[in-house]
Amino acid sequence: MKNRVITISREFGSGGRTxxxxxxxxxxxxxxxxxxxxxxxxxxxxxxxxIAQEGEGAxxxxxxxxxxxxxxxxTNQDILWEVQSRVITDLA
Numbered sequence: 001m002k003n004r005v006i007t008i009s010r011e012f013g014s015g016g017r018t019x020x021x022x023x024x025x026x027x028x029x030x031x032x033x034x035x036x037x038x039x040x041x042x043x044x045x046x047x048x049x050x051i052a053q054e055g056e057g058a059x060x061x062x063x064x065x066x067x068x069x070x071x072x073x074x075t076n077q078d079i080l081w082e083v084q085s086r087v088i089t090d091l092a
Contacts, residue, residue, distance in 0.1 A: 004029050005092045032091060039091075044083040046076065054080055 006023065010016025017033060024031035032039075041048040054077065070078070 003092055030091075036087065036091075039087050040080070040083050043087060044079055046080065050076075051080065 004027065006020075006027075006029075008016045008020045008023075020033065021031050037048050037051050040046075040051050044051070074082075
């Protein structure tokens with residue numbers, strides 16, 4: 001069986017969470033929503049509330065990244081991106 005990965009970009013109130021669950025059920029594939037946030041929190045050590053907030057609206061502007069001080073190591077955003085990427089890839 002081929003791996004299927006479907007991502008749904010959504011806005012508050014759009015019904016994206018409901019649609020995602022319905023699509024997953026119809027196709028017989030798992031749906032990761034809050035589970036994904038919990039897995040990322042577990043691996044990163046960051047609070048799930050922080051991940052839910054920052055993961056939704058992460059600032060990926062090149063200008064913001066250019067002026068971010070990384071002299072003391074990676075930022076929480078860097079760590080969050082890395083862990084999100086790893087968790088999603090492992091699940092896929």
